[in-house]
Amino acid sequence: MEGMFQPGDILLGVVLPLHLDKEYHPVSFSERPPRINCTTFHLENFQQLQAMMFAVKEINTNPNILPNISLGFQAYDSCDVLQQDLEGTLQVLSGRNGAIPNYRCIENMPLSGVIGASISTHSILLAHILGLYRYPQVSHYSTSPILSNQKMFPSFFRTVPSDAFQSQGLAKLVLHFGWTWVGLLAVDNDYGQQGIQLVKQEIIKAGACVAFTESILTSQPDRNARNIVKVMKESTATAIVVFSPAIDLVHVLAEMLAQNVTEKILVASEAWSTSTLFSDGKFSEILSGTIGLALHSGKIPGFREFLNKVHPSTSLGKYWVKLLWEESFQCKFLGEKNPTATSEDLRRECTGEETLASIENNYNDVSSLRATYNVYTAVHVMAKALEDLTNCNKGRSRLSNQTCPDILNFKPWQLLHYVKKVRVTLSSGRELFFDKNGDPPAVYDIVNWKGTPNGTIKQVNVGSYDTAASFGQVFTLNKSAISWPAGKLQVPLSVCSQSCPLGFRKTSERGKPACCFQCIPCPQGEISNITDSIDCFKCLWDEWPNGHKTRCMQKNIEFLSYEDPLGAGLAATGITSSLVPVVILKLFMKYKTTPIVKANNYSLSCILLSCLPLCFLCSLAFIGYPQQEKCLLRQAAFGLVFALCVSCILAKTVMVVFAFMATKPGSRLRKWTSPIVSYMIIAICFALQCILCISWLLQAPPFPQYDIQTKPGVIIIECNNGSATAFWCMLGYLGFLAAISFSVAFLARRLPDNFNEAKFITFSMLAFLSVWVSFIPASLSAQGKYTEAMEIFAILSSSWALVVCMFFPKCYIIKFKPNMNSKKQLMKKAGSQI
Template identity: 45%
Template sequence: MVSYFATCLCLSNKKEYPSFFRTIPSDAFQVTAMMEIIKYFKWTWVGLIASDNDYGQYAMRNFNEEMKAIGCLAFSETIPKIMTKENLLRIVSVIKESTAKVIVAFSTGLEMSLFMKEMIHQNITDRQWIASEGWSTSTLLAARDNFNILGGTLGIAVHSGQMKGLTNFLLQVRPDLDPNNNLVMQFWERMFACKFVESGVNDSGSIISDSKKCTGLESLEGTDTAYSDVSNSRISYNIYKAVYSLAHALHNLMACEHGKGPFENKSCANIANLQPWQLLQYLKNVDFINQLGERVAFDENGDALAIYDIVNWQLDKSGTVNIKTIGVFDKAAIFGKELFLQENSMFWKFDNGRCPQSICSASCLPGTRKAIRKGQPVCCFDCIPCANGEISMQNDSIECVQCSDDYWSNLEKTWCVLKEVEFLSYEDSMGIALTTLSLSGTCLSICVLTIFIYYRNTPVVKANNSELSFLLLISLTLCFVCALCFIGKPSHVTCMLRHVMFGISFVLCISCILVKTIVVIMAFKATLPGNNIMKWFGAAQQRGTVFFFTFIQSLICIIWLSTAPPFPVRNSKNINTKIILECDIGSLTGFSCLLGYIGLLACICFLLAFLARNLPDTFNEARFITFSMLIFCAVWITFIPAYISSPGKYTVAVEIFAILASSFGVLLSIFAPKCYIILLKPEENNKRALMGR
């Protein structure tokens, strides 16, 4: 009813074996113990070989299922019952070619010995073996000649126990205690090299002397053999637990009180007529602490509480292979503490003396993700860096996580950091340079206006329509000032103000130039006999024309602002690593109308000035206007591709530069020659010089 040596997982099936109990752990627990060792050393790429019998195949199937949770099998091979040279070479070749450094073997010592001869022959020494209970303590394999291959083997061994009084019991054995026990007599004759025979004839038929006859009084206390060595009582300890389990079951059966029994009508068993099924009922409920402090009980499958010794194959000082216990696996321990290993006592046969690594692919660090290799196990993968804007914060991440809109991945792709907020500010070097240019242009316009006001009664100023010149200089001043609205952090006010001020100031400027061009042409035509056209385009009409053109632009701005005005936005699409604070134009139609109107006036002005370029030199202002409009148009045509291709704050910088460049072009082209005459050539600033031609 209670086995002390059968480990097959199949025996846990209560439907087939309802009355089977055992004090040796099932192979299922052996696999669990191996899994804990593999997890402890972080081995994820493991090879497996097993015998072609119930012991090996059940264990192989169970191990394969358990391994899926923590890693992969590099290979899985069965050792056939009839080992041919061809099969042996094939299995050894699989091991040799595999990258797995750890191999688990469910087999017996005899089967492994045949297998190891070929491993030694091919000198495959760079493998870490994990031995099942079937050969972990095999003295046949634990030989000095096998140590290059099997040295450092980790094994699962049946738990040993130091049973009190066992040594004294063994030493008290005498052949006369039971004359019918032939086994004891054979042991005695072997131990003391004597014979229990009256004739004095030994096995070979020769006569032996009286001194070689066994008396039965020889002492076992002075002997040192495996018989008296109880330091590794493994199977004996399981027999000990099995006997005591039955003893406790019988004790509980005998202690049954009538009316409280487990059987029909709460009856108890009759010890004088005991049935096996009655003892079975009590055996199920056995639960006691033995003299070694170990709990003995059975689960619902009749399996004992699993406890294994973890052994390590080492060399002692004499050069003998020592199977040393270096840990324990106790299924009944606290969760997470089932496995205990003394790492300082372990021996690794590898050159560096350290635990080997057995992985198909190295762990993917944070900042990367796993990409499974097609057609290979999940443990074999490549580590792909996360894309920009994505992160992974853990090892072996399956996928990268996208950062939110206002965040971006750091260089290592391990953390989302707040994006840099960018706008053209007054503090950075570009903002300072553009501000300086804007203020310089403003001051220059004011200086020219001051000069013209001061010299307003001179022929040069009068001949160039002083009122329109004053108004043009004011509009140029506004053009330079409006550039400042584009610098600084965008807000609702500045976004609307910058476009409105830009549109109106430039239309005012172009309108003044256009009217001046018209005045130049009409003034020339008025000099012809009988032509009095200037009376229809006097000062009032000129002012009215300028303000009419400006009013149209103002109307466009009012409609634009009332329907879909510009507003500040946080743009993170153009440059992924930055948040660009900029102004959204709101309505593309409104912005297009504003720019289109400016372009229309500039083109008309350029055409009229170009047609009037051949007027007499005295009235050569048309040439200057033509040149200024040529600069104006060239700047804004060049602005379009530069604006589109410029990233971040440079987009605004390009727009400001276009405003300043076109404003400087108009200011210098039209007013620089006049200021040159007024300030440096005052002798030419008179009516005679002006009317010279």
């Protein structure tokens, strides 16, 4: 393996992927696979190696850290290949360029621990091996939650948070933008599969849904990109969470560009959220607007100057430095050209006189150190643990036998004890330590990818996710700093179904996830005042939804009021009509000596005319706000007044019959023609109605009530009659009296005119009965205030029937035909009929 070595009193093993890929060869299993050839030399990863060397130099030159003890290192390039990581680690354990299990060739330089690997799957394998010997392993990039199991991996630590925290952060990020329909894409290893499953759990727990889950197959040269992009294209999900290293994502992005899939928003995991692999802008149309979590950045003072001093002729790892030189200056060292290369592949010769300080690239860019800073921190963690071991006090030793090991001859498990307790203050002022699972405090930056005027792409910090922050500061995001694709100002939507507006509720669609739904209007009387409401809520009994069913409003109150044109018209009619009987009464009193007035029972006529104004005026009790007193008295007043009127008419009818029959010779009915009889009839009939009404008011009195069922959205304030039976009995009694009057009058209609008022009574009772018989079906079909209006109309109509049929003919004779108002005229007419 390609590696480099720097001697020291204590060695540090380092396994880093300076290359990101390898050449793929078909495996036939019939012959030995060829040697792995690494490809895609990555400047940013070489910067990580330089950070390790800078940290070692910083520690060795600082008299306050491990005085009189020098740190050395043994480093290898793993190429992100599992076999390479394993082989490099075994060579570190053996102490030479060759793996000799269970044997260390360099006895005078103890191994403190190993920094690496980058990929979680690789770290899991190495942790199993290093855990056997209890060698501390500190990874700067492995984030799989499995590695937090200290029982399985007792010597594994990391300076990067576990994906358990990252997955929660990515889920929070997705849900923060209201993306409830999300695609998931992950590399097919422990890092990708476990990370994406945690994201899926968090997303589903929060009520969102997963549109699809696809895997990037590292075993295939094209990473299964064609099928992945096909699924993306067919899905309606706009947001796609991607858990993958940058190198494995390249093929997918290239396929998206080929199929013109540019409307998706990628949500990046920390493995590629700040990768410089895409900074050339080739995929800017796809990656603009990408948002994701990134490892918290840090600063290393003096690091840029150290990077720019690297030179192929003087620096360790000359082979790698030459690759850096060729990549940075687009040149080729003499003798290293590919003889099969075309003229287009040929580059100018590298002279070695080029200077790194004169250029700006991903190698010497120290503005936002993330993985590089984690490597630097890992070295200081090992150095601090060694320093704590050196400062061991025998009386207070943390080891079980209270002995202090020799710093130049310690056992791996002894140093492991101090690594678990180490605390390192970082340049930002934060303190790094390991919890019981070997994990540091979880802090992430939230980055957004933006295109630049020169066509490249850069990552900009727009927030943070810090699990150790105070309440309310754990997740912070500056929305105004976020740039979305195609210059969009609003957050792009990623939903299966459009949000249900106010006034609607969601209902699930059979066979589809919960995020796919239909919007249906709220039922009558219910509202929804939030978007995507699951249920509609009923308004209070005195409230009703507005037209859009978004809020409850006070219901309209309905009753027959004086302000209402209908109520005002009926009231005016009732008051005006009440004056007519008064005028007739005065007329009768003025002409009480005339024959026509005498012949029609003056006393009973006066009683009847005195009651008729009350009949008209009792209609006013049905107009206005239904108060307790008004409800209690209005039906009773109506029943009593009309009972008195109809009793008078009945008495008049009976008296007409008695008077005619008493004129016959030898009739015994003469004594029944006395006025006392008529008064007794009135008193008895009226008394029965009084008893009925008093019983009604005592047993089931009417009361005001709110009717909210008859008319939706309206509160009808009305008088409940208390007992419908009593009401109809009262009304039926009036009908009974009227029917008797009508029957008797009808039989007596052909009596001589001088006695005959019967035909007028017949017409009046016929009209009276017709009105109230018509009232019954009309009142049952009417609603609200129209029920009262119907009864008022019946009261006024029946009252007018009595006035018109019984008194208008008499008034007409009195005023306009005075010659007919004489005894001679009456006797003449009577005689002609006899």
